[in-house]
Amino acid sequence: MFTILHAEFLAPGIKRFVIEAPRIARKQKPGQFVILRVNEHGERIPLTIEKSDPERGTVNIVVQSIGKTTHLLNSLNTGDSILDLVGPLGKPSEIEKFGTVVVMGGGVGTAMAYPTAAALKRAGNKVISIVGARSKNLVIEEREMREVSDVLMVTTDDGTYADKGFVTDKLRQLIENGTRIDLVLAVGPIPMMRAVADMTRKENIRTLVSLNPIMIDGTGMCGGCRVLVEGKSQFACVDGPEFDAHRVDFAVLVQRNSMYRVPEQQSMELFQHECEAQKQAQLAGQEDDLAVTGGKK
Amino acid sequence: MTQPAKVSANPIPLKERMKVPRQHMIEQEPAVRAHNFKEVNLGYSEELARAEAQRCLECGKPTCIDSCPVAVKVPEFVELIVKGEYLAAAAKIREDNVLPAITGRVCPQEDHCEGKCLMAKKVEPLGIGYLERFVADYEQRHLDISNLPKAKPTGKKVAIVGSGPSGLTAAGDLVQKGHKVKVFEALHELGGVLVYGIPEFRLPKQIIREQLDYMRAMGVEFETDVVVGKTVTISELMEEEGYDAVFIGTGAGLPQFMGIPGEHFNGVYSANEFLTRINLMHAYDFPNYDQPLVDFRGKNVAVIGGGNTALDAIRSSLRLGAGKAFVIYRRSEAEMPARIEEVKHAKQEGIEFHMLTAPVEFLGDSKGWLTGARCIKMELGEPDSSGRRRPVPMAGSEYEIPLSVAVMAIGTTANPLIQSTTPGLKTNKRNYIEADSTTQRTSRKGVFAGGDIVTGGATVILAMGAGRRAAKSIDDYLNTGAW
Numbered sequence: 001m002f003t004i005l006h007a008e009f010l011a012p013g014i015k016r017f018v019i020e021a022p023r024i025a026r027k028q029k030p031g032q033f034v035i036l037r038v039n040e041h042g043e044r045i046p047l048t049i050e051k052s053d054p055e056r057g058t059v060n061i062v063v064q065s066i067g068k069t070t071h072l073l074n075s076l077n078t079g080d081s082i083l084d085l086v087g088p089l090g091k092p093s094e095i096e097k098f099g100t101v102v103v104m105g106g107g108v109g110t111a112m113a114y115p116t117a118a119a120l121k122r123a124g125n126k127v128i129s130i131v132g133a134r135s136k137n138l139v140i141e142e143r144e145m146r147e148v149s150d151v152l153m154v155t156t157d158d159g160t161y162a163d164k165g166f167v168t169d170k171l172r173q174l175i176e177n178g179t180r181i182d183l184v185l186a187v188g189p190i191p192m193m194r195a196v197a198d199m200t201r202k203e204n205i206r207t208l209v210s211l212n213p214i215m216i217d218g219t220g221m222c223g224g225c226r227v228l229v230e231g232k233s234q235f236a237c238v239d240g241p242e243f244d245a246h247r248v249d250f251a252v253l254v255q256r257n258s259m260y261r262v263p264e265q266q267s268m269e270l271f272q273h274e275c276e277a278q279k280q281a282q283l284a285g286q287e288d289d290l291a292v293t294g295g296k297k
Numbered sequence: 298m299t300q301p302a303k304v305s306a307n308p309i310p311l312k313e314r315m316k317v318p319r320q321h322m323i324e325q326e327p328a329v330r331a332h333n334f335k336e337v338n339l340g341y342s343e344e345l346a347r348a349e350a351q352r353c354l355e356c357g358k359p360t361c362i363d364s365c366p367v368a369v370k371v372p373e374f375v376e377l378i379v380k381g382e383y384l385a386a387a388a389k390i391r392e393d394n395v396l397p398a399i400t401g402r403v404c405p406q407e408d409h410c411e412g413k414c415l416m417a418k419k420v421e422p423l424g425i426g427y428l429e430r431f432v433a434d435y436e437q438r439h440l441d442i443s444n445l446p447k448a449k450p451t452g453k454k455v456a457i458v459g460s461g462p463s464g465l466t467a468a469g470d471l472v473q474k475g476h477k478v479k480v481f482e483a484l485h486e487l488g489g490v491l492v493y494g495i496p497e498f499r500l501p502k503q504i505i506r507e508q509l510d511y512m513r514a515m516g517v518e519f520e521t522d523v524v525v526g527k528t529v530t531i532s533e534l535m536e537e538e539g540y541d542a543v544f545i546g547t548g549a550g551l552p553q554f555m556g557i558p559g560e561h562f563n564g565v566y567s568a569n570e571f572l573t574r575i576n577l578m579h580a581y582d583f584p585n586y587d588q589p590l591v592d593f594r595g596k597n598v599a600v601i602g603g604g605n606t607a608l609d610a611i612r613s614s615l616r617l618g619a620g621k622a623f624v625i626y627r628r629s630e631a632e633m634p635a636r637i638e639e640v641k642h643a644k645q646e647g648i649e650f651h652m653l654t655a656p657v658e659f660l661g662d663s664k665g666w667l668t669g670a671r672c673i674k675m676e677l678g679e680p681d682s683s684g685r686r687r688p689v690p691m692a693g694s695e696y697e698i699p700l701s702v703a704v705m706a707i708g709t710t711a712n713p714l715i716q717s718t719t720p721g722l723k724t725n726k727r728n729y730i731e732a733d734s735t736t737q738r739t740s741r742k743g744v745f746a747g748g749d750i751v752t753g754g755a756t757v758i759l760a761m762g763a764g765r766r767a768a769k770s771i772d773d774y775l776n777t778g779a780w
Contacts, residue, residue, distance in 0.1 A: 023523065023528050023529060024528060027527065027528060027529070037485055041579075041585065041586045041587060042586075042587050043578065043586075043587035043588040043589075044485075044578070044588070068587060069587060083485070084485040084521070084522050085522060086483065086485070086522040086523070086524060086528070087524070087527065087528065088527060088528070089524065089527060216570060216573055216574065216577075216578065216588070217483070217484060217493075217573065218524075219483050219524055219527075219550075219712065219714060220550055220551045220712050220713075220714070221493075221548075221550055221551070221552070221569055221573070221712065222552065222567060222569045222570035222573050223551065223552040223554070223567035223569060223570055224566075224567070224570040226554075226561070228561055233554055233556075233560070233561075235551070238551075238712075238713070238714070249561075252561045252665070255561075255563060255664070255665035256561065256563060256665075258563070258665075259563040259591065260589040260591070262592070263583060263584070263589035263590075263592075264589065266584060267583075267584050267587060267589070270584055
């Protein structure tokens, strides 16, 4: 059991958890992830570690509600616990002095890009960060990113905050302005990472992406997380999660991530139904209480 | 002075015993079991066990013991069954084998004790596996494990990496020598391949849990969710956590694919992934459990490979509702590495065997879902390095099979997690850990290894044999300090 020492929403549907996990906290390096299982009937899912505190023995994860497991996770609060948490898994990000590095975070990907941005900054790089979200209320970790960046740019798809547009618009501007870029790291939704890869391929800028395919054990045993990299199978859990963006077959990644869409939807609907039923029962319970006390409280 | 002749407890005269047929295992009917995940073999009754045990010829020089990787004293435990002393029989097995309920179910006895049984030359061999299972199950129901005798503590600590058959065996043997033993497991459940690899219908999880309870009662400690090499390194275990010796029994690891076109289509699984979803994650009970699987109902499913893993996978797919289930294997049935009983069971359940056949390409639709395989027929040529005749493709024999799911069960390669994080640990050119075949010592002082991470994919009992040898050698090392 792994206790949640602190839980807070960073944005609607995006929650940060500080979890007691001393072994993992001690070993975690930027770019690595954990696999967790919420309860006895839960599935195993991978989540990138935002940061860790070896002294307190804690790791942070940032979770966006998408399917059943992430919704279930985000219903947990301070003091609750997670049944299984294992890590740190995957290869750490390559941290060295590259020169100028552009770190791009799309949506919740910002929380995953953050530890690497911080480490790149510490390694003496000039860090230009580009953070994007759909809308103002979904921009997360702006302050944290600002602290570790020489330049921070923020975009929202709908223009409700900072500059209207996509993170790739900012990257294009940098390229067009003739900014020297030695490395790009992009973490976010697949369409965003693919768009970044397409843009930097033409410019011959080395680009890394952090992939998040379906995974079970996370130690190389099952091969479920295989991605096609230059026509060859690689396992994201042990060979990644970061890969050369110009060699990744994004179409296969999208296709494989869609493999369980039907059961995933079924699971989500059942979960929502149960939540609704629980709420109704609670409401009914409250009404019963009122009836017993004759409405006087 | 001559030794007095041993008086047999067996009421059947020696020359009559070969005439008694081997007692049949009680099984679920094929038509029924093909649609459930419950255990196929239901076990001997006491009467069947006694009748079978009485078939033993009590050879002067038994060949069954030496052919067992952990050297179970077969004639002695069988004689105790004849006498009706079942708990004593179980204790006798436990002197050499800490997982009798497991080996009684999954050991390929035909390659070991039963294959070497004298009777096998003329009639069916003694049902040693069935008898082992009988006494192990009897022990489970009748033995109080709350007060097992404990050895005097030696003050030495041993870390076991991996809770599969080799690790559990080493742990069980070492704790009986008085050492403090802790087993580290990467997954959330203990048992390694026994839980993620072998399906419920062949080895129920409850059996594994009971064997683990026994080990806990012996004093073995366990910690799950620890990936040694990532969560903690071997060096840290020895230098910071105070372990005097470490045994590495992490199993084989990374699944192999064929490298043919189309292996990325949705519906193509590695056997490890497919079986892990079913066995460890209970995907057959979705949505009660959250881990999903693709829908198998009415679909054509094929497994590529001819080992126990291949048969476990294809028989599981039948239980998930597959319409047609095929085994596609590039050699002939005679070369299949699977246990004979599994092949028999699979055929009874209606699985089609496509022997001397190999896929050359997987076919898919525009959305990336598997639709079939293009296969080629093979013929057997000269023997290869494994001693088996090498399959050679027959030109012009290609044909297509429509498929919705294909499971690749063609073996594994070494998982590099520990090798790459343990300085001074020698590996061979296939990246398996080098360990002495008698002492299981590695190139690093205090570190021992055994099972699939040393030999490559093998069987539960061979891994247990390695765990046993390692335990003996670790005990020697801890007592003498000599390396």
